[in-house]
Amino acid sequence: MFNSSKVVGLPLSRIDGPLKVTGTAGYAAEYSAPDMLHGYVVCSTVATGTITKIDTSAAEAFPGVVKIYTYENRPKAAWRDSKWKDEVALPGHPLRPLNNDRILFDGQPVALVVADSFEAARDAAALVQVTYEAGEPHTDLAREQGDSYVPPVPRMQAFMPPKPRGDSEAAFAQAPHQISAEYTIEGEHHNPMELFATTAIRHEDGSYLIHDKSQGSQNSHDYICNIFSLDPETVVVRNSYVGGAFGSGLRPKHQLFFAVMASLDLKRSVRVEMSRQEMFYLTWRPTSIQTVSLAADDKGHLQSVMHHALHATSRYEDYQENVANWSGLAYKCDNVTISYEIAKLDVPTPGDMRAPGAATGITALETAMDELAYEVGIDPLELRVINFIHRDQNTDKDLTSKALHACYREGAERFGWSERSHEPRSMREGNELIGWGVATGIWEAQMSPAEAKVRLSSDGKLTVSAAASDIGTGTYTILGQLAAEAFDLSLSDVTVKIGDSSLPKTTVEGGSWTAASSGTAVQVAAKMVIATLLKAAQKIDNSPLAKATEEQVEVAEGRLVLETNHQVGIALSDIMAAAGLDEIEEHAKIEPDKSIQKKYSAYTHSAVFVEVRVDEELGQVRVTRVVDAVAAGRILNPKTARSQILGGVVMGIGMALHEEGMVDHRTGRIMNHNLAEYHVPAHADIEEIDVIFVEEDDDKASPIGVKGLGEIGIVGVAAAVSNAIFHATGSRIRSFPITIDKVLGATALESETLQ
Amino acid sequence: MDLSSQSHTAATCPVSLTINGEKRSFDLHPWVSLLDLLRGQLELTGTKKGCDHGQCGACTVMIDGERMNSCLKLAVSLDGAEITTIEGLGTPDNLHPMQKAFLEHDAYQCGYCTPGQICSAVALVKEGHAHERHEIREQMSGNLCRCGAYTNIADAIEEVMAADKAAPVREAAE
Numbered sequence: 001m002f003n004s005s006k007v008v009g010l011p012l013s014r015i016d017g018p019l020k021v022t023g024t025a026g027y028a029a030e031y032s033a034p035d036m037l038h039g040y041v042v043c044s045t046v047a048t049g050t051i052t053k054i055d056t057s058a059a060e061a062f063p064g065v066v067k068i069y070t071y072e073n074r075p076k077a078a079w080r081d082s083k084w085k086d087e088v089a090l091p092g093h094p095l096r097p098l099n100n101d102r103i104l105f106d107g108q109p110v111a112l113v114v115a116d117s118f119e120a121a122r123d124a125a126a127l128v129q130v131t132y133e134a135g136e137p138h139t140d141l142a143r144e145q146g147d148s149y150v151p152p153v154p155r156m157q158a159f160m161p162p163k164p165r166g167d168s169e170a171a172f173a174q175a176p177h178q179i180s181a182e183y184t185i186e187g188e189h190h191n192p193m194e195l196f197a198t199t200a201i202r203h204e205d206g207s208y209l210i211h212d213k214s215q216g217s218q219n220s221h222d223y224i225c226n227i228f229s230l231d232p233e234t235v236v237v238r239n240s241y242v243g244g245a246f247g248s249g250l251r252p253k254h255q256l257f258f259a260v261m262a263s264l265d266l267k268r269s270v271r272v273e274m275s276r277q278e279m280f281y282l283t284w285r286p287t288s289i290q291t292v293s294l295a296a297d298d299k300g301h302l303q304s305v306m307h308h309a310l311h312a313t314s315r316y317e318d319y320q321e322n323v324a325n326w327s328g329l330a331y332k333c334d335n336v337t338i339s340y341e342i343a344k345l346d347v348p349t350p351g352d353m354r355a356p357g358a359a360t361g362i363t364a365l366e367t368a369m370d371e372l373a374y375e376v377g378i379d380p381l382e383l384r385v386i387n388f389i390h391r392d393q394n395t396d397k398d399l400t401s402k403a404l405h406a407c408y409r410e411g412a413e414r415f416g417w418s419e420r421s422h423e424p425r426s427m428r429e430g431n432e433l434i435g436w437g438v439a440t441g442i443w444e445a446q447m448s449p450a451e452a453k454v455r456l457s458s459d460g461k462l463t464v465s466a467a468a469s470d471i472g473t474g475t476y477t478i479l480g481q482l483a484a485e486a487f488d489l490s491l492s493d494v495t496v497k498i499g500d501s502s503l504p505k506t507t508v509e510g511g512s513w514t515a516a517s518s519g520t521a522v523q524v525a526a527k528m529v530i531a532t533l534l535k536a537a538q539k540i541d542n543s544p545l546a547k548a549t550e551e552q553v554e555v556a557e558g559r560l561v562l563e564t565n566h567q568v569g570i571a572l573s574d575i576m577a578a579a580g581l582d583e584i585e586e587h588a589k590i591e592p593d594k595s596i597q598k599k600y601s602a603y604t605h606s607a608v609f610v611e612v613r614v615d616e617e618l619g620q621v622r623v624t625r626v627v628d629a630v631a632a633g634r635i636l637n638p639k640t641a642r643s644q645i646l647g648g649v650v651m652g653i654g655m656a657l658h659e660e661g662m663v664d665h666r667t668g669r670i671m672n673h674n675l676a677e678y679h680v681p682a683h684a685d686i687e688e689i690d691v692i693f694v695e696e697d698d699d700k701a702s703p704i705g706v707k708g709l710g711e712i713g714i715v716g717v718a719a720a721v722s723n724a725i726f727h728a729t730g731s732r733i734r735s736f737p738i739t740i741d742k743v744l745g746a747t748a749l750e751s752e753t754l755q
Numbered sequence: 756m757d758l759s760s761q762s763h764t765a766a767t768c769p770v771s772l773t774i775n776g777e778k779r780s781f782d783l784h785p786w787v788s789l790l791d792l793l794r795g796q797l798e799l800t801g802t803k804k805g806c807d808h809g810q811c812g813a814c815t816v817m818i819d820g821e822r823m824n825s826c827l828k829l830a831v832s833l834d835g836a837e838i839t840t841i842e843g844l845g846t847p848d849n850l851h852p853m854q855k856a857f858l859e860h861d862a863y864q865c866g867y868c869t870p871g872q873i874c875s876a877v878a879l880v881k882e883g884h885a886h887e888r889h890e891i892r893e894q895m896s897g898n899l900c901r902c903g904a905y906t907n908i909a910d911a912i913e914e915v916m917a918a919d920k921a922a923p924v925r926e927a928a929e
Contacts, residue, residue, distance in 0.1 A: 013859060016866070020869050022845060024801065027867060244864070276810075643907065676808070
C-alpha cells in the first residue's frame, strides 16, 4: 500500500538542519524587543515549611532592578483551580507560583526579580533574603511506603491496573520455578540542553507574541490566557525550535507564568530564562520501588506474573503513569495480578519523561525475566520467544501488528547472540568481564486528534501548516515529506510551518503520537486539495478527467492524472488558471478511528541486545555494543527515525548506569543539581549503537501506517544493560542506576562466594 | 553575600575583540561573560547557554583558535582576542565542511548543543590530537548532547578528519 513512495521512506536530511548547524534557528530565549526586561527566579532553600519573612530591600536598591515580586505583591491571577489546569494537567491542585507563604518542595519559586539586564536580575536575586520556618521533610520513598495509596482520581483509566486474571498466587506457589525481587530506580531529571525560557514580547496595542520553550504552543497559549483572562485572539505563542524536552515541556513551566505576569504588570516585554540549577526543581521521572514475582514451568512457560509498582508524587498533585500494566500484556500468561500505588513526598510534581511508566516498569519486568531464565536454566532470549503472544491479554483485544519475532531474530543475528555462553562470568578479555544481555521493549502506538492545512500555490509549491512541535524529533521534515509525496514534489518544494499557536489545532507533542496524528492530518489535507483540483478540472470543457473519481486520480509531474494512465490528465497550473485560483488550501481535521480502537490494541515493540565490559577491579561498566531492533510500522524517514532510537538508547544507558537525582533526606534538598554531578551520558560513554527497523505493515495503528518512535528507543535498555552486567559479573544488581560502588560491592561478594 | 549596590555602578572597562573577523570595541562591566555578551548585546545567539557553569559545552566558541566554554570567560579578560562563533564558520547557504557533515549524518536532533559541538569539533580537528574514534569520543566529552546524537557526531567528525587528511579543508573564518 505504501510501496510507490518517492519521498516518504527516504533517509533525507532534516529541512531545519541548515538552520540548526549554523546557529540560526531561534530558541525561546533568543528573541528580544526594545527595552526588554529580564526576570530571574529566587528559589526556596527548604523543602517544606512556611515563609516567615521576605526582605527585598537590598535587592530593590540594586542598580537596574525594576521590581521584585513575592507572594505578598503578586498581581492577581485566576482564582479557580480549573483555570490553572493545562491540557495535560493531573488530578490535584496545579502549582500557582507565588500564591502564598507555603513551601511544598525544594527550589519552589519564592520571588521573581525583574531588572533591565540579565546580570542585574541575577545578582539582585542573590540579595533577596527569605526566612523560613522549615518543616520536617519527607523525601525518601522507601520511608514513606507505609503511606502509599491507590490514586483516587485516575489520570487515565488505562493507567489503572487491569482486573487480576486467573489465580496468580496459587499458580506461583505450584510452579517449579519462581523468582521474586524488588527493584528500585532513583529519580531522574530530563535536563534538555536548552534552559526553560520565555520571551514575552508586548506590542503597543497590548497584544503578545510569546516565545516559549514548550512541547505545545497551544497548551502554553490556553494556559496563559486562562490564568490572566487574556483575549485568546491577542496572544500568539511560538515554539519554533525546542532545544530538547523529553516530556519536561508537556506542561507549562513557571517561567511562562512569570514572564507574562511581569510583562502585563510593567507593560514591557520580559524574558525569563531559568538557570540549570532551577531545571532540577521541575518535573522529573519519579523514584520507584517495584516488586515482580514470576513463575514458570520446566520449559519456561510463564505460570504466574505479579507486579506491584510504587512511585513518588508531590503533596499537591497525583502524578500517575502506566508502570506495571505492561507485565500483563508483554507475554502469554493466564495468572496475572498487577497493582499500582503512589506516595506523597515533599517534592515537585513528577512528570512524563521519555516512555513514562514503560521505561520504569519494563526495566523491572525485563530484569525479572532474565532472573527467571537463569532460574529455569534456558537462554534469556528463548524464554521471551516461547512466551510470545499476539494479543493484549489485559484488554482481551487483538493487536494491530506485532513484528517482535522479527526484532528478536534480526537483532540476535546482527548482535551475534548465538555465540553467547550461558554461564555468568564465562566471557572475559584481559581485565574485563564481558556480558551480553537482552530485553524486550514495548510502547503504545497512539494517535491523537490533529488538524493541518495544506496549500498549493499556482507556482506548484506547497505549504503545510499545523501547530505541531518539533522537539528534535523531525516533525518539520516528515510532514514535508508526506505533503511532497502526495504532489509528486521534492522536499525542497514544500514549506512547513509549525510551532505556532495560531496554526491548526494540534495536541502537545508527546507519547510518540505526532507523526501518526499530524502526519495523517497532512495526508488527508493533501487529498482534499487534490479533490478540489479534480472538481475544478471537471469544470473544464471536454475535461479528460470528467468521469474520474477522487480515488482514480493522483498528481504526477505537475499534472492531475489517472492513476492507471498518466497520459490522461491536466497540468495543475492549467486547472488553477481555468478556475481563476492563485492557491488552493484545505484544512483537515482527523481523529483516531474509534471502531478500530474498540477492537485492537496497538503497540510498538523492540528487542535490545547489549554488550558490557566490566573492569573487575575498578567496577567500571562500559556499554560497548547495543543492537536495538524495532518494529514500529512504517518508517517515514530512516535517518531521523534512527536518530530517535539512538537518543532513546543513550538515555537508557544513562538510566542504567549514571542518572539519579540525589536528595539529602535530612533537608529534603537535591544535592547534585548541575550537569557535573548529575551525570548524563557523554561522548566517552557511548560506543557502538546499531539500529534495525524490521518490516512491519500496519494499516490499523494509524491510516499512514506509522506507530511512532519517540519513546520505544529507551524502553528495555536499562534492563538489557543490567542483564548484561549480571552475565558479566554473576551479580544481580536491582538498584538503578548501577553505579561503580554497587558493582564493586556486588562483585566483591560474588568473588568471595566463588572462592 | 555582601554585594554593595556600588558594585553595579562600577566603572566599565574598554575591551576590543575581533568577532568572526570583525573588530569591535565595547565598554563592559567586568562581570559580563563572553557568553552573555555574545547572546545579549551582540545577538549572536548561535552560541548557546546550557548551564552557565562550564559543564555542558553548549557555549563552546574558539578564542584565538582554541575551543573554550564562553560562559567561563569574562569578556573584559579577552582584550585583543579573536573570537570565532558558529556564525563565523558558515551560513545556511554556505556551510563549513563540519556543518555539512553534521547535516548529512544527522548529528543532532533538537539542535541546541549543535553549535557548541561543531565549534568543538572544528577545533579538535585542528588540534590534531585525535586520530582514532575513541580519541574523538574522549576529546569531545566536554560537549553534552541530551538527544544522544553522539555516534552520529563521531561519524561526522571522522568524515571531516578523513577528508582533511586527504586534502586540507577550508580554514575556519578567523
